[in-house]
Amino acid sequence: MNSVHANQPLLRVQDLGKSFGGVKAVDGISFDLYAGELLALIGPNGAGKSTTFNMVNGQLKANQGSIRLAGTELIGLKPREIWRLGVGRTFQIAETFASLTVVENVQMALLSHDDRLFSMWRRAADHERDKALDLLDQVGMKAQADRPCSELAYGDVKRVELAIAMANDPKLLLMDEPTAGMAPRERNELMALTKELVLGRGMAVLFTEHSMDVVFAYADRSIVLARGRLIAEGKPAEIRDHPKVQEVYFGSGKTFEKIAQQSADLKAQVNAAVGATA
Numbered sequence: 001m002n003s004v005h006a007n008q009p010l011l012r013v014q015d016l017g018k019s020f021g022g023v024k025a026v027d028g029i030s031f032d033l034y035a036g037e038l039l040a041l042i043g044p045n046g047a048g049k050s051t052t053f054n055m056v057n058g059q060l061k062a063n064q065g066s067i068r069l070a071g072t073e074l075i076g077l078k079p080r081e082i083w084r085l086g087v088g089r090t091f092q093i094a095e096t097f098a099s100l101t102v103v104e105n106v107q108m109a110l111l112s113h114d115d116r117l118f119s120m121w122r123r124a125a126d127h128e129r130d131k132a133l134d135l136l137d138q139v140g141m142k143a144q145a146d147r148p149c150s151e152l153a154y155g156d157v158k159r160v161e162l163a164i165a166m167a168n169d170p171k172l173l174l175m176d177e178p179t180a181g182m183a184p185r186e187r188n189e190l191m192a193l194t195k196e197l198v199l200g201r202g203m204a205v206l207f208t209e210h211s212m213d214v215v216f217a218y219a220d221r222s223i224v225l226a227r228g229r230l231i232a233e234g235k236p237a238e239i240r241d242h243p244k245v246q247e248v249y250f251g252s253g254k255t256f257e258k259i260a261q262q263s264a265d266l267k268a269q270v271n272a273a274v275g276a277t278a
Ligand SMILES: Nc1ncnc2c1ncn2[C@@H]1O[C@H](COP(=O)(O)OP(=O)(O)OP(=O)(O)O)[C@@H](O)[C@H]1O
Pocket: 020, 023, 024, 025, 026, 043, 044, 045, 046, 047, 048, 049, 050, 051, 052
């Protein structure tokens, strides 16, 4: 399945495993992720998605296997070291500083990247404001730079979170349920923007997602976990038609065909309405 890629993978995960007591939360999974790709990590509840995610960002230490970023082994490194190597992640709304303005939030992130101390905050108001504005421009939020984050609509907060994640100039961005709690139109706009950033910056995104319409519309490939094992990998159509996926993931009567059609309809409507490029 990876033979179409001429280059080396940015992220190479091999035989990765993690147990909690007797539970094998992740049981020997392997996958590759290439620059310029959005890879969805999907599967039913308890499949091992969060555990996998947290091993990649260093919050959890793997029991077995290997996670290499551009050839560098990440297992054993601290989360901050992994972040410094270029693995970023988006943080939820509660973790932005709601009382600060939009641009100040991004400046805080730039400050952190440059390893300045929080106590230097008084000088941070001037810290790389232009760079912060440029990041906000990339997510379509420059015009709202001086508004407090607390006043923003939810979809706009998500855009600011993306700008904050970009401050570290990540090679790999991890997004945990990026569209949770969003309306369909907002979901599509955020994912279209994410795709633009991936292509524009040549980075890669690994994201978990429960909304299959988002996965089918925006993921270049998906990997499917069930009970800690990787049961399928491929493009949306390959996932949709995979018998094992149908068996373990969709016992609910909601067919892939319906979801795929909803996803295509929704994307077409949004593109027509906002002129978005996906
Ligand atoms: N800290 C922990 N201690 C013990 N068991 C854990 C821990 N974290 C996860 N597990 C178990 O590991 C398995 C995988 O959990 P994980 O949270 O990775 O799944 P998930 O696919 O992210 O699920 P969800 O979609 O519900 O968030 C589950 O059986 C879970 O109960």
